Amino acid sequence: MSDRWILGVDIGGTNLVVAAVPFAGGEIAAIRTxxxxxxxxxxxxxxxxxxxxREVVADASPHGGIxxxxxxxxxxxxxxxxxxGSIVSTPNLGWDGYPIRDRxxxxxxxxxxxxxxxxxxxxxxxxxxAARGLTSVVGVTLGTGIGGGLITEGLLVRxxxxxxxxxxxxxxxxxxxxxxxxxxGCLEAYASGPNIxxxxxEGLEAGSTSILGDxxxxxxxxxxxxxxxxxxxxxxxxxxxxxxxxxxxxxxGIANLVNLFNPExxxxxxxxxxxxxxxxxxxRAEVRERAFASAVDACTIVPGALPETAGVIGAAGIYLTDTxx
Amino acid sequence: MSDRWILGVDIGGTNLVVAAVPFAGGEIAAIRTxxxxxxxxxxxxxxxxxxxxREVVADASPHGGIxxxxxxxxxxxxxxxxxxGSIVSTPNLGWDGYPIRDRxxxxxxxxxxxxxxxxxxxxxxxxxxAARGLTSVVGVTLGTGIGGGLITEGLLVRxxxxxxxxxxxxxxxxxxxxxxxxxxGCLEAYASGPNIxxxxxEGLEAGSTSILGDxxxxxxxxxxxxxxxxxxxxxxxxxxxxxxxxxxxxxxGIANLVNLFNPExxxxxxxxxxxxxxxxxxxRAEVRERAFASAVDACTIVPGALPETAGVIGAAGIYLTDTxx
Numbered sequence: 036m037s038d039r040w041i042l043g044v045d046i047g048g049t050n051l052v053v054a055a056v057p058f059a060g061g062e063i064a065a066i067r068t069x070x071x072x073x074x075x076x077x078x079x080x081x082x083x084x085x086x087x088x089r090e091v092v093a094d095a096s097p098h099g100g101i102x103x104x105x106x107x108x109x110x111x112x113x114x115x116x117x118x119x120g121s122i123v124s125t126p127n128l129g130w131d132g133y134p135i136r137d138r139x140x141x142x143x144x145x146x147x148x149x150x151x152x153x154x155x156x157x158x159x160x161x162x163x164x165a166a167r168g169l170t171s172v173v174g175v176t177l178g179t180g181i182g183g184g185l186i187t188e189g190l191l192v193r194x195x196x197x198x199x200x201x202x203x204x205x206x207x208x209x210x211x212x213x214x215x216x217x218x219x220g221c222l223e224a225y226a227s228g229p230n231i232x233x234x235x236x237e238g239l240e241a242g243s244t245s246i247l248g249d250x251x252x253x254x255x256x257x258x259x260x261x262x263x264x265x266x267x268x269x270x271x272x273x274x275x276x277x278x279x280x281x282x283x284x285x286x287x288g289i290a291n292l293v294n295l296f297n298p299e300x301x302x303x304x305x306x307x308x309x310x311x312x313x314x315x316x317x318x319r320a321e322v323r324e325r326a327f328a329s330a331v332d333a334c335t336i337v338p339g340a341l342p343e344t345a346g347v348i349g350a351a352g353i354y355l356t357d358t359x360x
Numbered sequence: 361m362s363d364r365w366i367l368g369v370d371i372g373g374t375n376l377v378v379a380a381v382p383f384a385g386g387e388i389a390a391i392r393t394x395x396x397x398x399x400x401x402x403x404x405x406x407x408x409x410x411x412x413x414r415e416v417v418a419d420a421s422p423h424g425g426i427x428x429x430x431x432x433x434x435x436x437x438x439x440x441x442x443x444x445g446s447i448v449s450t451p452n453l454g455w456d457g458y459p460i461r462d463r464x465x466x467x468x469x470x471x472x473x474x475x476x477x478x479x480x481x482x483x484x485x486x487x488x489x490a491a492r493g494l495t496s497v498v499g500v501t502l503g504t505g506i507g508g509g510l511i512t513e514g515l516l517v518r519x520x521x522x523x524x525x526x527x528x529x530x531x532x533x534x535x536x537x538x539x540x541x542x543x544x545g546c547l548e549a550y551a552s553g554p555n556i557x558x559x560x561x562e563g564l565e566a567g568s569t570s571i572l573g574d575x576x577x578x579x580x581x582x583x584x585x586x587x588x589x590x591x592x593x594x595x596x597x598x599x600x601x602x603x604x605x606x607x608x609x610x611x612x613g614i615a616n617l618v619n620l621f622n623p624e625x626x627x628x629x630x631x632x633x634x635x636x637x638x639x640x641x642x643x644r645a646e647v648r649e650r651a652f653a654s655a656v657d658a659c660t661i662v663p664g665a666l667p668e669t670a671g672v673i674g675a676a677g678i679y680l681t682d683t684x685x
Binding site for chain 2 (some may be wrong): 114183185187190192194195196197198199200202204205206207208209211218220287290291295326327329330334
């Protein structure tokens with residue numbers, strides 16, 4: 036029997052993930068993860084993806100091989116040129132202008148689709164994860180940056196030039212913190228991993244007491260969102276405060292999304308969701324304070340159900356949807 | 361020939377509008393406008409709508425009469441309960457809980473649909489106005505409040521409980537101006553008609569010089585957005601400044617929408633758009649400064665093309681779409 040699988044490829048700043056995703060949904064049959072090492076260049080990474088794909092295909096389908104795979108769906112940080120299948124600019128990869136879709140297609144030997152990582156994670160959570168069966172979903176991805184995906188009536192909103200869902204650069208504070216994008220007051224300037232760490236550092240430099248300094252041997256530049264999570268788990272009050280503020284800032288952004296889309300669910304994806312109620316309690320309280328009651332009542336706000344695989348599953352799912360049109 | 365027309369009904373805080381809208385698009389055949397006078401109660405207003413409808417039907421179709429009309433589409437300020445066809449709460453009407461859809465249907469003698477006024481105006485501009493033929497459109501309605509409508513892939517986004525598009529209560533400034541909804545920093549707290557006037561008044565009370573005071577015989581409480589427009593036309597520098605700031609605030613909100621939806625067009629509807637470049641120049645500049653260049657390049661921002669009739673045309677169009685499903 037042919038066409039039983041789709042290959043999913045998730046290209047992150049840190050890791051490459053390749054998996055065999057069943058056509059009809061259900062569990063991943065084989066998966067490989069390797070470090071991206073973006074500095075070696077895109078061609079070397081694509082070569083790696085090709086070899087990972089061969090391993091995954093052999094694992095998932097020892098008899099049928101590649102003939103059992105219908106195509107490859109690729110997720111990649113944006114902005115992307117979806118028509119050309121190329122990267123426009125990605126600070127975390129540095130492969131600007133690279134025709135990633137066709138190069139992966141050639142390396143793997145399958146037709147390919149391309150979408151940005153936040154759309155893929157949202158689609159994965161909708162197809163197989165926390166938002167399964169819903170028609171109106173917003174995904175928020177927290178990491179080095181903040182991204183998002185919008186699903187309405189069961190369709191991913193792409194927009195006029197393929198860049199819909201840029202949640203991270205929503206202004207939430209007119210004269211607020213300077214953002215990496217050059218503007219002021221973007222959500223990302225408060226609640227991305229590096230900015231959570233930056234806020235913590237600024238407070239320490241202003242005299243706040245915390246075990247955070249000890250956890251990085253006094254070198255505050257080494258504080259990351261993960262360090263703050265470690266301090267939180269150890270009961271550090273300052274880390275708790277930083278996480279609470281992070282929840283509030285995210286709550287302001289998500290309240291805006293709830294008012295705009297009136298979704299059935301907001302799925303929040305990313306490492307910082309490990310903080311659970313320390314993040315989600317203040318986040319939900321802020322949403323309730325700022326958004327319309329009827330829209331808040333209609334919406335559940337949850338962490339993703341596929342912490343390691345939403346991206347690769349969603350990339351595969353998007354291949355299916357795109358080729359069905 | 362039957363079913364040539366749809367009746368459109370636009371219920372505003374100031375006026376009731378009833379029109380015969382051609383099934384296939386094109387010019388309105390007959391239209392009536394009367395003051396709403398909300399304080400007389402909903403039943404009296406609905407009775408008026410019934411008599412306006414009889415006049416419109418007689419004008420548009422002297423021979424066929426009501427048999428030439430397929431249904432009535434109603435637009436009304438929200439929030440609404442779309443399933444029940446009733447008003448949840450509308451400060452400008454005061455008809456909370458009223459089953460407006462079925463009462464209008466009974467008064468007119470046609471099956472009815474109901475949607476909120478901002479969705480209707482957006483749909484009207486998309487079906488017959490500035491955004492005709494596009495697939496991804498955001499409508500922004502400026503008046504006593506600020507509302508919005510989202511069209512993606514040619515469909516109006518309704519959301520989980522029918523309240524999608526609440527653009528006015530998007531937080532743009534964390535610790536900003538107090539809004540009528542109880543929160544701080546909503547777009548509406550800066551750029552709705554009454555808040556444009558309030559900002560002008562505050563500046564005058566703080567010592568700004570302007571002809572505005574003379575235009576209201578020194579009674580600053582009488583300043584409205586229309587007064588500011590009058591002063592602007594007469595070359596008043598302070599009115600110009602107020603309008604420029606209004607454009608900037610709107611630009612922040614619209615930049616957020618451009619990043620989120622990546623629409624082909626943003627259509628801005630409402631009396632304040634008469635200020636033309638005095639509003640739109642600073643608005644577009646702010647959007648360009650805050651949103652992604654690729655999304656800004658893909659999007660035109662324009663005033664509506666149907667200043668008096670977008671709502672009534674859209675209400676009729678929504679009747680068609682809703683009953684087609």
